[in-house]
Amino acid sequence: MSEQEVKNNNKNTKEGNSAAPSNSDSRGSDSRGSDSRGSDSRGSDSRGSGYRGNRDRRNDRRRERKPEPEVIWTPRTRLGTLVQSGSVQSLDTIFQNGWKIKEYEIVNKLLPDIKSFVVHVGVVQKQTDAGESTRFKSVVAVGDENGWFGIGTGKKPQMKNAIDSATQNALLNIIPVKLGCGSWECRCGTNHSIPHRTVGRGGSVKIELIPGPKGLGLVAGETIRNLLALAGVKDVWSKSFGSTSTMPSVANAVYDSIRQLHGMSLQ
Numbered sequence: 331m332s333e334q335e336v337k338n339n340n341k342n343t344k345e346g347n348s349a350a351p352s353n354s355d356s357r358g359s360d361s362r363g364s365d366s367r368g369s370d371s372r373g374s375d376s377r378g379s380g381y382r383g384n385r386d387r388r389n390d391r392r393r394e395r396k397p398e399p400e401v402i403w404t405p406r407t408r409l410g411t412l413v414q415s416g417s418v419q420s421l422d423t424i425f426q427n428g429w430k431i432k433e434y435e436i437v438n439k440l441l442p443d444i445k446s447f448v449v450h451v452g453v454v455q456k457q458t459d460a461g462e463s464t465r466f467k468s469v470v471a472v473g474d475e476n477g478w479f480g481i482g483t484g485k486k487p488q489m490k491n492a493i494d495s496a497t498q499n500a501l502l503n504i505i506p507v508k509l510g511c512g513s514w515e516c517r518c519g520t521n522h523s524i525p526h527r528t529v530g531r532g533g534s535v536k537i538e539l540i541p542g543p544k545g546l547g548l549v550a551g552e553t554i555r556n557l558l559a560l561a562g563v564k565d566v567w568s569k570s571f572g573s574t575s576t577m578p579s580v581a582n583a584v585y586d587s588i589r590q591l592h593g594m595s596l597q
């Protein structure tokens with residue numbers, strides 16, 4: 331039977347409901363025939379069905395990808411292998427040996443309940459020959475609220491990806507926070523504040539942190555307070571200078587001031 335006839339028969343099924351029962355039997359078999367031949371006719375005959383075919387295939391592919399299984403970490407560095415096997419069990423060991431963390435999963439594994447804080451998400455645009463390209467730039471801080479702190483940035487076309495990328499970058503930038511009690515009013519010797527005064531810079535922003543007595547709390551603006559809490563500092567006085575409404579700069583200044591506690595140099 332030719333395709334033309336099959337089509338006619340299909341038309342009959344739509345139009346003629348009053349057809350004889352014997353006819354309907356043959357129609358059933360005919361329509362089945364047209365289904366099997368559908369793949370041939372798609373490309374040549376009708377654009378509509380051809381497009382549908384493409385969409386179906388694309389949907390199938392998307393459905394295959396959908397159930398995201400838990401990503402199993404396969405280390406790509408020697409340190410990663412050591413951490414995964416349990417030979418290296420703390421970030422302190424890594425820092426004492428001066429090893430470089432090149433996989434963010436290392437930090438995730440060693441500090442399982444690390445927290446993150448989205449400091450800033452902004453839109454960056456660039457002019458291209460096809461219009462503008464819009465991307466999201468985000469700044470994320472991570473910390474375990476007890477002596478580990480990191481800041482990272484990420485730029486991606488989608489906001490979620492930008493935040494994920496910034497979080498991973500922040501995990502790679504993690505540094506130990508030198509906690510202590512440098513307050514002459516307190517002198518308790520526990521790790522509720524910082525051991526001495528410190529100054530950090532980020533952009534035009536300058537932040538000064540001064541040790542405070544126990545029970546003081548974080549005397550700082552909201553962003554700085556959140557960042558210091560993430561780092562594990564509980565009592566501190568602060569002064570800030572410059573355009574402190576620029577969140578990325580504020581975050582960088584806090585990170586720098588924490589780094590300065592170790593006597594590390596800028597950059």
Ligand SMILES: [Zn+2]
Pocket residue numbers: 511512513516517518519520522543544
């Ligand atoms: Zn104290």
